[in-house]
Amino acid sequence: MSAPVPYPAWRLETLGERCLMVAFPSTVDPAVNVAVHALAAALEPALPANCELVPAFSSLAIHWRPVPERDDPDWANSLSTQLQRLLAAGYQTTADSGREVTIPVCYGGDYGPDLAAVAAACGLTPDAVIARHAASPHRVYMLGFTPGFPYLGGLDPALALPRRATPRVSVPAGSVAIAREQSGIYTLDSPGGWHLLGRTPLALFTPQAASPCLLRPGDRVRFVPITPAGFTALAAGDAR
Amino acid sequence: MIEVLSPGPLSSLQDLGRHGFQRYGVGPAGAMDEWSHRLANLLVGNALDAATLEITLLGPTLRFHQPALIAITGADFTPRLDEQPVALGWPLRVVAGSQLAFGRRRCGARAYLAVRGGYAVAPVMGSRSTALRAGFGGFEGRALRKGDRLTVEPARERYAPLPPGPPAGFPPMDCPSPGPAPLRLLPGQQWAAFSTTAQQRLLGEAYVVHRNSDRMGYRLSGPALALVAPLDMVSEPVAFGTVQVPPDGQPIVLMADRQTTGGYPKIASVIGVDLPRLAQAIPGDTLCFTASTLAEARALDAERELTLRRLQREMTEFLETDECHASI
Numbered sequence: 001m002s003a004p005v006p007y008p009a010w011r012l013e014t015l016g017e018r019c020l021m022v023a024f025p026s027t028v029d030p031a032v033n034v035a036v037h038a039l040a041a042a043l044e045p046a047l048p049a050n051c052e053l054v055p056a057f058s059s060l061a062i063h064w065r066p067v068p069e070r071d072d073p074d075w076a077n078s079l080s081t082q083l084q085r086l087l088a089a090g091y092q093t094t095a096d097s098g099r100e101v102t103i104p105v106c107y108g109g110d111y112g113p114d115l116a117a118v119a120a121a122c123g124l125t126p127d128a129v130i131a132r133h134a135a136s137p138h139r140v141y142m143l144g145f146t147p148g149f150p151y152l153g154g155l156d157p158a159l160a161l162p163r164r165a166t167p168r169v170s171v172p173a174g175s176v177a178i179a180r181e182q183s184g185i186y187t188l189d190s191p192g193g194w195h196l197l198g199r200t201p202l203a204l205f206t207p208q209a210a211s212p213c214l215l216r217p218g219d220r221v222r223f224v225p226i227t228p229a230g231f232t233a234l235a236a237g238d239a240r
Numbered sequence: 241m242i243e244v245l246s247p248g249p250l251s252s253l254q255d256l257g258r259h260g261f262q263r264y265g266v267g268p269a270g271a272m273d274e275w276s277h278r279l280a281n282l283l284v285g286n287a288l289d290a291a292t293l294e295i296t297l298l299g300p301t302l303r304f305h306q307p308a309l310i311a312i313t314g315a316d317f318t319p320r321l322d323e324q325p326v327a328l329g330w331p332l333r334v335v336a337g338s339q340l341a342f343g344r345r346r347c348g349a350r351a352y353l354a355v356r357g358g359y360a361v362a363p364v365m366g367s368r369s370t371a372l373r374a375g376f377g378g379f380e381g382r383a384l385r386k387g388d389r390l391t392v393e394p395a396r397e398r399y400a401p402l403p404p405g406p407p408a409g410f411p412p413m414d415c416p417s418p419g420p421a422p423l424r425l426l427p428g429q430q431w432a433a434f435s436t437t438a439q440q441r442l443l444g445e446a447y448v449v450h451r452n453s454d455r456m457g458y459r460l461s462g463p464a465l466a467l468v469a470p471l472d473m474v475s476e477p478v479a480f481g482t483v484q485v486p487p488d489g490q491p492i493v494l495m496a497d498r499q500t501t502g503g504y505p506k507i508a509s510v511i512g513v514d515l516p517r518l519a520q521a522i523p524g525d526t527l528c529f530t531a532s533t534l535a536e537a538r539a540l541d542a543e544r545e546l547t548l549r550r551l552q553r554e555m556t557e558f559l560e561t562d563e564c565h566a567s568i
Contacts, residue, residue, distance in 0.1 A: 016479045016509040017537040054477040061477030143265040144501035207376040
């Protein structure tokens with residue numbers, strides 16, 4: 001085993017009375033995010049069933065619920081002690097999940113109504129936007145917002161734009177969108193303020209499935225352009 | 241079977257929430273007023289995490305096609321069983337063919353209807369709560385509609401004959417009230433990033449529940465809360481009761497249908513024992529806040545859990561008294 005990697009600077013915070021949160025510097029940085037998931041992995045085996053971990057970009061929450069038959073008034077303190085011990089020890093570098101997930105996307109037109117505007121704002125042609133988006137080394141930092149929604153880092157900086165001034169009331173499920181240095185995929189029809197480049201026929205979230213989310217943190221994502229006919233064919237079949 | 245003759249504006253099955261899936265972006269959902277939800281369950285001898293029907297502002301009209309033991313807690317929407325007024329906070333025997341209706345709202349925003357045995361719907365990701373926006377869980381992933389038929393899990397049919405109201409010494413189960421006592425707050429992660437004026441405003445001034453408030457969050461209108469300097473935050477986890485402040489300075493308290501993470505600064509959180517009070521507020525209600533401490537919040541939380549367990553024991557003994565067993 002190689003020497004442990006020290007964790008980034010951290011603070012231990014409370015989020016209400018039934019949650020502790022470890023906060024690393026608030027940033028979108030793969031090194032910080034790897035530390036978040038390493039801490040989650042180190043903590044998970046020791047956690048009782050009434051707890052749940054929520055890893056985000058640069059922070060990790062530990063939520064818990066009271067358990068009638070096992071009341072431990074010092075629970076928060078012992079969790080805090082355990083966290084400090086893990087944080088002091090550092091973590092072993094582990095590679096990301098190693099999975100590369102291919103996501104077919106039909107760019108532009110009704111599927112990506114903001115493609116032309118994004119191209120204009122970035123001083124590129126629509127085809128160049130598609131090429132740069134598809135070639136960006138996307139990595140899943142976290143899932144959040146709606147079930148299965150992946151926050152992807154790695155977007156080509158030439159495509160970085162602020163969010164739309166006015167969010168849309170409804171964005172169709174499957175929409176592939178960008179904002180700032182991030183990409184995301186809407187998993188439900190939901191409101192949204194990101195720029196819509198295209199749409200995938202894949203289901204990102206299937207509640208009844210054994211693993212309901214198509215993507216998980218650490219996955220690398222490759223977007224592959226498809227035609228409207230390809231979209232229709234995939235959507236008609238078992239897209240997953 | 242229970243037939244929905246009219247659904248009311250928002251009646252959905254909820255339990256204590258879907259836990260363990262927030263890391264996948266799946267919010268917990270669950271009862272807005274967990275206290276009243278659990279009281280309803282304990283009154284009919286159910287496990288506290290059995291699903292209840294959360295009824296919002298206006299009640300549904302329901303026909304029971306089978307005998308049942310029910311209890312209604314939380315908001316008072318003047319329930320009537322076959323046109324006879326019924327008491328809240330006490331179990332009630334229903335014969336087959338009875339009709340349960342609700343009338344004028346006296347207080348509160350949400351009533352909880354428990355039925356002995358619990359509503360028979362398949363758990364999704366370990367919970368019977370309805371994820372309304374994502375459309376899964378509960379009854380077909382949605383609020384009730386006219387003509388829906390709810391089935392009830394079989395339960396032991398024998399229990400004590402019930403007096404019409406709680407015996408002497410049994411605590412009243414009033415609807416939690418958003419006021420006039422202030423709701424207690426703990427400082428949030430970004431408390432110190434807000435101006436002194438903002439901190440004083442939140443703890444000193446009145447805020448009104450905005451009409452765009454729902455199960456996801458309570459939007460409050462009042463004196464704007466400003467940061468000392470703009471903050472560039474990435475999305476962080478949030479919890480039930482987190483008070484976040486978007487750029488317009490009007491606070492939002494995150495409730496049962498909250499998202500799992502959020503990128504707005506968090507000025508405070510409402511302490512757990514006061515969340516049921518907030519969940520019973522309706523648009524137009526005035527709220528006041530005061531500062532609490534983590535130690536106080538945890539002590540109150542622990543005390544509430546003990547109270548609940550004591551009530552559950554007492555009620556279980558009461559429902560299972562041997563000498564007065566009777567059939568439905």
